[in-house]
Amino acid sequence: MEKILDVKNLQINFATFAGQVQAIRDVSFHLNKGETLAIVGESGSGKSVTVRSIMGLLANNAHIVGGEIDFKDQDILSMTDRQIENLRGNDISMIFQDPMTSLDPTMPIGKQVAEPLLIHGQMNKAAAMARAEEVLELVGITNAKNRMKDYPHQFSGGQRQRVVIAMAIVNYPEILIADEPTTALDVTIQAQIIDLMKDLQRKIDTSIIFITHDLGVVAGIADRVAVMYAGKIVEYGTVDEIFYDPKHPYTWGLLNSMPTLDTHSEKLYAIPGTPPNLLDPPDGDAFAPRNPYALAIDHEAMPPFFKVTNTHYAATWLLHPDAPSIEPPAAIQQRQQLYRDLIASGQIGTFPQKETDKNVSN
Structure with a gap:
């Protein structure tokens, strides 16, 4: 291998x-x-x-x-x-242990998931937000399009961990x-x-x-x-x-x-x-x-x-x-x-x- x-x-x-x-x-x-x-x-x-x-x-x-x-x-x-x-x-991306401390409580989760794409300059804002919605659906966030505007405190612990995973994989890293x-x-x-x-x-x-x-x-x-x-x-x-x-x-x-x-x-x-x-x-x-x-x-x-x-x-x-x-x-x-x-x-x-x-x- x-x-x-x-x-x-x-x-x-x-x-x-x-x-x-x-x-x-x-x-x-x-x-x-x-x-x-x-x-x-x-x-x-x-x-x-x-x-x-x-x-x-x-x-x-x-x-x-x-x-x-x-x-x-x-x-x-x-x-x-x-x-x-x-x-x-x-x-190479990383998922951390505590999802609540990994998320910014002042920022909607859609923007947080899209942020790595914008930082690395891979997409414009519209394309990055579309990818963020796609990845949130991939990790099992129900009604991802509407939930993009929600904040971390509006999600359960398991859902927040799914959001953190979405942030980590949004660039499709080679190592997670x-x-x-x-x-x-x-x-x-x-x-x-x-x-x-x-x-x-x-x-x-x-x-x-x-x-x-x-x-x-x-x-x-x-x-x-x-x-x-x-x-x-x-x-x-x-x-x-x-x-x-x-x-x-x-x-x-x-x-x-x-x-x-x-x-x-x-x-x-x-x-x-x-x-x-x-x-x-x-x-x-x-x-x-x-x-x-x-x-x-x-x-x-x-x-x-x-x-x-x-x-x-x-x-x-x-x-x-x-x-x-x-x-x-x-x-x-x-x-x-x-x-x-x-x-x-x-x-x-x-x-x-x-x-x-x-x-x-x-």
Whole structure:
């Protein structure tokens, strides 16, 4: 498959009064044309910082200290501010988490959706407004022609998120970044937004990077998954491999934390402990203090990526040939069987089965 985005050895620090926070530590991944890559992890793992660097939207105290971000063989990090502005919202667009803060409360939504077209000079005002109406209809806004004059407060939360998606796709971008776009929505609306994004991907032929902390959402939209922890990717593979053959104990913890209709306990599982202080990252595996399966070497040396299949790699010493054999927790295996049963019964959709590249990361 054609590679459209390639992030290589990205390193990002944040300058604080306490010192340099190493927020992103040698992150590499790529995105293929037409696919959906999900980046998953707890809050603070570095997901949003990673994708904001692609858009040139980092905070003033953030500094990229190493790496490359290649979009169609052009290094975004070497572009001028003007070149990045031309790229942003045109070739690469972003859907943000909270639709209410993403919309201007003083401007009708029709003008807001048309604005990217006018900023990039692609159309005159009349043509831009016509495209805005067309895209609002595409994202499922009923009676879009009349609602173009309405303001954000006149829409429900799910409708506002549809408007934000319309703003992001109005230029038919080649890459669409969705930063936890369903977090503020109830479960029913979440499902509608996920279905909408999958439908739009087919219609406008775009590639998607989907950021989430919810592995349940990933099952319905992703082709491949990258799991992040403490500023690093610790496991990546196809969505089937991550759900049915996870190898990193952190991935086990995320899967075990997912509530299901089959959950009978009053208390949900939570990964014990807290993430490390990235002012002074540990020498070994950052997850080791929270990992009940940690080996002595986990506290001494950072594990490399071990190959599981041509598409599946995990950075855990448990995959070393000399490591003891440890099976995933029983709860994980039960959850995997539950998902198989749900898919077999048609209660949830099957995972995407698109062909993927052999190499996900460098």
